[in-house]
Amino acid sequence: MPNFIMSYLGSTVTPGEAGNQFWALMYVLIIFAGVSVAVICMNWIERKALAHFQVRLGPMRVGPHGLLQPIADAIKLMIKEDIIPAEADQFVFWIAPMIGLLAAFTVYTVIPFGPSQAVSDMNIGILFMLGVSSLGVLGIVVAGWASNSHYPLIGALRSSAQMVSYEVAMGLAIVSAILMTSMNADGADGTLSMIGIVRAQQAQHVWFLFKFFPLGLIAFAIFAIAMVAETNRAPFDLAEAESELTAGFHTEYSGLRWSLFMLAEYAAMIAVSSIAVTLWLGGWMRPFPNFLHAPAWDFIFSLFPCLTFAGLAAIAFIGTARMPSHSFFKVQRIGLAVFSALLGFIALLLLVIAIAGRSADMSLAARFNEGIGYVYWFVLKVAVFMYLFIWYRATWPRYRFDQLMKIGWKVMLPISLGVLMLTAIVGVLVK
């Protein structure tokens, strides 16, 4: 059994590909737990960040600075009664959130957190991702239909029309990124696999964002806008336009079923932004990998994870210090102190690994350090996108439905087609 486990640590191929069922399952569990935790943190961050944008504090009551608020919400949603409307279609009503969740989570099997840190590396990675994310539309359409009332039906129609039309723009933006993967110096073939794409960026020493300067950026911009529309977020949140259609397709849902939809929405957000990171921002590569290549630089960059956690611990510690010493706050002070201690401990651990793993030999610590580095940079880039999502929600008003479709078809589609053709032409000229 031990060598079975150790066998994977050495391999440079993703467990799925190496046929290593045990580690593949392990990765699935890690990713599933990881994404759920990420969704919970995302919930908290969204409420706090949105609040601070709007000159208010956000949840402060449950746990220190509202840290336990997401957990409280989760419990509340589980306890809440699960109402099924009268003549609703029981089976379809029950399966709709499942489809949504299925679509949101199967995308993660393909997302590469590191060269070998992914569930499996399918050679049609991107295509699989597009296919599964188009299944998400079904969940919404069916949910709207099953609730058997006016507003959810209109909400479902609207959001599915929106997702279908932005999927096209998204697909074309992805095609132009894939086109770039085939333009590396040694004439190797392009690839659809996600790890292949990041390898291509590594080989070409450039993030696709900056390749053929304006083209990469435009394709990235198209994808960034399409992904916001794909997940019904911020300026494109027609489905839950509270002011018109009460809450769109999940009006009739309540309790745990409703939280499944929220889980699916946040998971889809994280999935879509991680695809953007993989395609355009060089997945798990640390910034300036070739430009600053000296080992000293490697060491500095490997310190980043520990610095981030140290920073968080410091913030939490200051929070504890500034908390008023009144007896009411005793429990919260202890809670925050424990939290900051935990963060400090993780920072210390990362520091030790970074120092131990400095040598380039294949010792366990070095490989571990490298793995942490990959995952850290990838997650950091995804976090930047998450912050953008919240920022959009705070500042932008909502598009009207016809404007949204107009942009989808008349603006995004032509531009993405144009960028595709230009990339192809420039690619042929350059080679």
Next chain:
Amino acid sequence: MNPAMNSAVTSTMNAGMAPIATPWFFYALAGLAVASGVAVITRRNAVHAALALIVTLLSVAGLYLMLYAPFVAGVQIIVYAGGIMVLFLFVIMLVNIERSSKERQFNRMWPVGLAAACALMALFVSAFTKGRTLFPDRMISLPESSNTQQIAGMLYGEAGRMGQYTFAFEIASLLLLVAILGAVIMTKKKI
């Protein structure tokens, strides 16, 4: 899918290709496809039928994966399950089914339908019984390059020379364009 065929597959598998084609995967997927196919016909509720159709399409995509044709599986999911089925559901939702289901059975062509079903059944039975002679026991030659390259080669041709099907491919796309234009004109409404 007799055992001989299966052993041939596993023996010629090179290092890169993980063994997907374990037999019980095939039986599970095929069974699922047939079951949901039957469900599509028998369900009274249109949305249930549509969902069953989606399950069928996804299981067919799984079969493609087993035949080392991931590209076709991916396209199958995107085009069929993701695209066309959504439009199916749109139509089902917009045309309120209660009205159409109440209408009387308007055609009395069931004998013709029965005859066609019997002919099809005969065809299947003969194909199944002859089995080996119809499909010689060819060794599945594992594609050396990935499935996507092969398709691209056939469609667009490699290294400058025209592929076999490029012309046909372009004609098909023109046909689709005509269909789309027709649809737009038919439903033209001052928006």
Next chain:
Amino acid sequence: MSDHNNDSENVVSLSHLDLETPEKPYLDSNELIINMGPQHPATHGVLRVILKLDGEKVLGTECVIGYLHRGVEKIAENRTYTMFNPYVDRMDYVAAVSNGLGYCEAVEKLLNVEAPARAKYIRVILTELNRIASHQLWLGTHALDIGAMTPLFYTFRDREEILKIFEKYCGARLTTHAFRIGGCQYETYAGFEKDVKNFLTFVKPKIDEYEALLTTNRIWLERTKNVGVISGADCIALGVTGPVLRASGVKWDLRKAQPYAAYSEFDFEIPTGENGDTYDRYMVRMIEMRQSLRIIEQAVNGIPEGPIMGKVPKVIKPPVGEIYHSIEAPKGELGYFIVSDGSTQPYRIRVRPPSFVNLQALDIMVRGMLVADVVAVIGTLDIVLGEVDR
């Protein structure tokens, strides 16, 4: 309301405004009757709008109002003039101070009495502060209806400062009842001028903050340009007044046209828009806020000393007769038609509510628009249901 037939076909027909009816579409789409019902987040109170939709497009609307009808005019006939004063604040509870000003001035005109100069200045300061507060509340809820969440919190934070000044001056934040017939009830408290000056310096950059967030916001422009367009002539024909009228290009403001309460002594401009769409109304109200700041500044600097209460008899018994007096409330022309029969109780008080008349224009502005625009147009009309239903 039970026998009120839901599919009421007699949509408000304003045929003489020659609106072209949408030509018959090829496929006969099924028209949807949707109730933007009394309990709807975007109807600023208890208003029910019956929308006749063809798909997303609005074919016609009919407003069902009266949910908040408290019979203020009937109560007026059984109260003395001074007792009726607090009722007036409850009509347009967002701009209560201007209601009070309108009523007190109407009765003063009936009594042929003039409020002293200092009282007039105090009245102008409080009314303009109230106008800013009303516009801020409008901006917050209007932006929220169109989807921008943040302005709501900015505007409410700044509105709080005004309400603090009201509370210090007359004890109430919203329905202030600060004026009496003949002048003001309370002398300004010690730090009044200082508070108002601090407020002026505090709120000026804040209004720029709202503008920074919305005026050049690409989506905001997309959602408000050419939405709910109404021409100047239609406005006048429909009796629409206030910022909606000014945004359609008619330069008319009662504070300039028929000055009352010391407005003639201040100089300020009246903003107008060109094509009368939601964006112009937004700009007009933002400029109005800045003009109000100018007025308050001049008023606070030039406030005269002197009594705050005119010579008004203890028991008010105006002579027989009737008068009509109107002021420029934040929503439009707020008029009082008082008929007195010589007793201490008014024989008849008719209040001309700007929101009630402006709401009538909703049907024209929304015809041919989409459902999302109905919400935007109700927001831009800035109606308060307390005033619509009285």
Next chain:
Amino acid sequence: MPWISPMVEKYKSQYGSGLDAQTYLGQNYFSVDHSLIPNILRLLRDDQQFDYCVDITAVHYPKREKQFDVVWILYSFPRNERVRVKTQIADGASIPSSVSIWPTANWLEREVYDMFGIQFEGHPDLKRILLPDGWKGYPLRKDYGILQQDQEWVQINLGIESGQ
């Protein structure tokens, strides 16, 4: 006191008995016989540019044989001037609607009907605007008690014994 102005002279000569102009506290108003109503208003709007009908309301004098006073308050943008037109009609009598002259009259007349029960001929859809449709009784009449409610409507719709 009587209101003397060239406009008044012209109309006095034209209509003689049916019209007389007063002024009180600087506000001028016509008292007009109800037969002149539609064309005097049209004249004021077209010739004298009173293009904005500020308000339409009514006052109830139970003791007079012509119980209701219907009042039009008009304003002219070009001349920045207000005028009121008053007419007296008996209970149950109807009066031509002025919706065709000023569209704003639509809701204003509906409210006067709702509160006083005065019928307006030619109004596009004259029905109650503030009170529920089935409500019986016209609240703003002097004989309508302050605490009075339409018990029957309350029982049917709200299912409670009485509103009080």
